[in-house]
Amino acid sequence: MKTFFLRHKGICGLYFVFMMLNATIAVIMAELLSEITAFALHGGDDFPILIGKIVAFCLYITFIYVTYDFIKMKYRSSIMIDLEQDAYRSIMKQELYPFHLKNPSEYSSFFLNDLKIVEENYLKQVPDLLSGAIQMIVNAIYVFQLNGWILVMFVVSSLIMLWIPKLASPAIQKKTEQFSQAANRFTTFLKETFSGFDTIATNHARNAYIQHTKRSFQTYQTSKQKMELAVDLSNTASNVFSLTFQLVLIIGTGFLIVKGELSADYLFSIVSISGTFLGNVFTVTQAMTSIQSSKPMRKKWQQIRALPSFQSEDAPVVDTLRLDNVTYEIQNRRIINRMDFCFERGKHYLIIGESGSGKSTLFHLLSGKLKPQRGRIVTGNSDEYESSCITTISQTPVSFEDTVQHNMTLYRTGLDEEVASVLPQVHLDEGMLEKIVGEDHATISGGELQRISIARSLMDPRSFLLCDESTANLDPQTCRIIEDTLANLKETSVLFITHHVTDHTIESFDVILKLEQGRLHDVTQQYKED
Structure with a gap:
């Protein structure tokens, strides 16, 4: 995959720049909340300035979000087209014998099912993982400036949440591989059924075939549900821990304020930044889980890329x-x-x-x-x-x-x-x-x-x-x-x-x-x- 990221380094570089800009939003938001809290607690004459900052912040995040979404779309479409074309080229440049070692419907299933998993569970998740990690670092730096103990709580929580997808990874990979096989069989079944419709209809076997088809739908959906359940359970575990930690953090922050080690002006800031931090940790864990689940599909894609191909279609004259x-x-x-x-x-x-x-x-x-x-x-x-x-x-x-x-x-x-x-x-x-x-x-x-x-x-x-x-x-x-x-x-x-x-x-x-x-x-x- 590294080859394709380098091949599109322009859009990837621009994507990274906007990841950095996106990471500043939570910190700016936290600072604004502290200023709003201070104004609410202590009053002051700087209300017009505060309103101006809020308006400027709204314009800033609008620009970042709109541009970020456009770059994200361009990144995925550019690399995905390249991936699809590369796989298609590898398949089509085979000699006849190796091509027919597989059923043609397996190739169709690869494009309709396996590559879609690569797109959703890898290509989309790599930037999410990187973006989440950048935002975690920026948030951690901001929190460290406020209080070292809060940073310790952030780090401990992130380590536990990052450990969860690693624990779930083997089961998720297994379920994803099983779903890929089920999807391949399902694609083959549908192709054969629709191609043979005349035979089924003229032999008056439509009702029997409909009943037979029900089992194929059930097998496909069951396999899909098992894969999604494995991913959902991993995400749920991370989510439950995230909510628990946020409650503990609020109690800890209150304790530091009572002891006088932290200004009350930063209470809402820390609550906000903790929510963002945990959201990013959750994004990272979810991305790690998805990336692990895509491993069998990426392996299949690499196998297709490695298929031997003919050297030339030029016509040598042989006697x-x-x-x-x-x-x-x-x-x-x-x-x-x-x-x-x-x-x-x-x-x-x-x-x-x-x-x-x-x-x-x-x-x-x-x-x-x-x-x-x-x-x-x-x-x-x-x-x-x-x-x-x-x-x-x-x-x-x-x-x-x-x-x-x-x-x-x-x-x-x-x-x-x-x-x-x-x-x-x-x-x-x-x-x-x-x-x-x-x-x-x-x-x-x-x-x-x-x-x-x-x-x-x-x-x-x-x-x-x-x-x-x-x-x-x-x-x-x-x-x-x-x-x-x-x-x-x-x-x-x-x-x-x-x-x-x-x-x-x-x-x-x-x-x-x-x-x-x-x-x-x-x-x-x-x-x-x-």
Whole structure:
């Protein structure tokens, strides 16, 4: 976190200056109270001056409070945006395989739940802790000038109150971690429920699902309440001690006044400053409790920041994509069995196979979403897999809630010419570019969405293009257009996985491979002759 405070040192420095100014308010208030008390007890001719001081004080605190609140808001928003963007960057710059080790809803839960805890229980509390400590010091200096015994009482009370959150810290951290896990499960549950609404509704299971959902709400709320209760109990203990101490302090102050060791003019001043002091001690203890509770979330944030990322999205030209003795099993069933094959750039491969033969698994292995359990997949002459030389078109196209053009470019700039040239290749009209695509793509057909997905991949061709049933939702005429477009890619090797084969499809590809018993078999001659 230190990095982010230093990155925003300007606003943090200004925040600190106003913390110092804010700390003077209680002392000035105490001095004003002593003057008002003296005037009430002894009278005098300085009433107009006293009124002037009160007016000036009101203007001063108005300026401090308004500016302080604005700086506080700016501080939180600036650093929070930076934190969110940094975490988002770390997640998005992962390779496919490590990204999919987690459920995507876990990432959503991190932003919606965990980062909010970091904001409320750490980012907000650090300045409160610092501000409270500064005000405690300023108050202590003022009290020391009045009477040393009062300062001793202040110090003893603050030490006891600061010890309370330390005692409660382990329980609070445990409850916060449990709440984070419950919130993650709850977010996943809601996402699955709303995504699967059609399935639930058309199977007439809504009432049953509502009853089932009640348990999820109860589990989430119970976990949240336990976390909040642990924090509240710690704060309550501090509060009870604070009130007890203030009563003891008033008795002690009265005793010092009776003995003549303190002027009666300062009675209300000490009561006021003690209230402020204890309020600041309570603020500090509350901040310490909250900061401790945020520790599991900060640890999770640090883990996300430390995620390995790819170095570049630049497209190296590689001539081969090679599988060396690759094996992959699912539930003890060998889907890919010691597969050896070398795909060459420039050639176009049609990969066919029965349903369940492992075509999609092969696609995910080649794209990098899965890792071989044995063997390796390498690109070019190196011994490593370079994901940036591969583009994919998946079986299920993905849409983003934006225009068709942005769905094609994915916010990459400088692609206007590519957009114009690729539209006729996928049989899309230029007038569609500004059309809004909803998240559920209700405004366009499934075929149009698939063509947008294909256009997206054709705009920035790499050495290899992997297609998994990418024409499954298209009409025969559009299928032919897409297949012809892919066949005309000269610098890119196309690996076209499908279960639906036509004569035109066979003519469009150089090599025909059949996936059978976990291995690729060259059946080009058999299909070409037929």
